[in-house]
Amino acid sequence: MQRATIVGLGKMGTALAEALLRASASVTVWNRTPARAERLVASGAKLGSTLASAIEASDVVIVSLSGYAATLGVLGAADAGAALHGRTLIQLSSGTPKEAREAATWAAQLGASYLDGAILAYPMHIGTDRAQILASGPSALFDAHEALLRQLGSPQFVGDSPGAASALDCAALGGSILNIVGLLYGIAVCEAEQVDPQQLVTMLNARLAGRADLNRALAEAARTGSYGNPQASLETWAAVVDHLADISTDRRLSGAVPSFLHGLFDQARERGLGQADIASLVEVLR
Numbered sequence: 001m002q003r004a005t006i007v008g009l010g011k012m013g014t015a016l017a018e019a020l021l022r023a024s025a026s027v028t029v030w031n032r033t034p035a036r037a038e039r040l041v042a043s044g045a046k047l048g049s050t051l052a053s054a055i056e057a058s059d060v061v062i063v064s065l066s067g068y069a070a071t072l073g074v075l076g077a078a079d080a081g082a083a084l085h086g087r088t089l090i091q092l093s094s095g096t097p098k099e100a101r102e103a104a105t106w107a108a109q110l111g112a113s114y115l116d117g118a119i120l121a122y123p124m125h126i127g128t129d130r131a132q133i134l135a136s137g138p139s140a141l142f143d144a145h146e147a148l149l150r151q152l153g154s155p156q157f158v159g160d161s162p163g164a165a166s167a168l169d170c171a172a173l174g175g176s177i178l179n180i181v182g183l184l185y186g187i188a189v190c191e192a193e194q195v196d197p198q199q200l201v202t203m204l205n206a207r208l209a210g211r212a213d214l215n216r217a218l219a220e221a222a223r224t225g226s227y228g229n230p231q232a233s234l235e236t237w238a239a240v241v242d243h244l245a246d247i248s249t250d251r252r253l254s255g256a257v258p259s260f261l262h263g264l265f266d267q268a269r270e271r272g273l274g275q276a277d278i279a280s281l282v283e284v285l286r
């Protein structure tokens with residue numbers, strides 16, 4: 001029977017432990033606040049009396065804490081660090097690529113094998129294919145633990161650099177945040193102009209299929225630096241930003257979105273990119 005220890009029983013750690021219990025694994029848990037383990041213990045998990053004993057109960061230790069600082073704070077204790085020697089540590093707390101690289105170095109110093117991971121899912125999706133789990137580090141280590149990670153969701157190896165999973169996580173979530181803000185700003189514009197925002201949603205949803213082609217075209221232009229002969233120049237797009245700024249002033253909406261966009265477009269103009277494709281904005285962002 002697969003044995004795993006989960007360190008951290010917040011919303012995500014609890015969901016991870018529940019999924020492993022459903023998959024009939026032998027699960028040991030530890031949390032700073034032990035009361036959060038009660039329901040899991042009632043479902044068959046073992047509660048480590050100390051963190052070190054929880055780590056020693058399994059070959060694989062999965063961490064889901066608020067971040068890397070909490071991870072180092074918890075696992076940095078001498079007895080916990082010693083217990084990690086010869087074991088595999090899978091870090092599923094969110095963080096930055098730099099934190100992941102530092103954690104990999106720290107784990108190596110303890111004599112632990114280290115995989116860094118990032119979860120792109122809500123706790124309710126853990127244990128299903130909808131839970132995308134990115135992993136980076138030694139590929140052989142991923143191969144050895146892929147079956148375990150598959151009990152938690154849909155694992156995907158994304159590179160041998162330890163920071164790769166968190167880089168992709170941050171990049172994808174950054175894009176999601178910008179999309180969400182874009183939609184909410186569009187809703188505010190519609191409301192201010194007495195247009196039913198549902199029309200905007202329907203319109204945007206109808207364009208979703210074409211989004212995949214657009215993403216590929218933008219990435220290819222960014223990769224090759226070919227921004228010439230666009231269907232619409234950056235100046236043409238900049239006029240849209242001016243219109244949004246005018247609507248925001250006229251209807252007393254927040255100017256935050258147009259100001260942010262003006263900042264980007266102004267820098268692109270200063271670089272002489274006015275007649276280039278909108279993909280050339282990447283030159284400002286790089």
Ligand SMILES: NC(=O)c1ccc[n+]([C@@H]2O[C@H](COP(=O)([O-])OP(=O)(O)OC[C@H]3O[C@@H](n4cnc5c(N)ncnc54)[C@H](OP(=O)(O)O)[C@@H]3O)[C@@H](O)[C@H]2O)c1
Binds near residue numbers: 065120
């Ligand atoms: N929830 C989501 O939808 C989601 C999705 C993807 C990724 N994640 C990532 O998963 C990780 C956990 O998220 P969560 O939603 O489970 O958060 P949460 O419910 O707030 O739980 C946080 C966990 O971290 C522990 N913790 C915080 N500071 C600590 C410290 N200084 N020392 C020891 N333990 C500490 C808490 O222990 P106590 O119980 O003792 O407070 C708890 O176990 C985060 O990195 C988050 O970004 C979450």
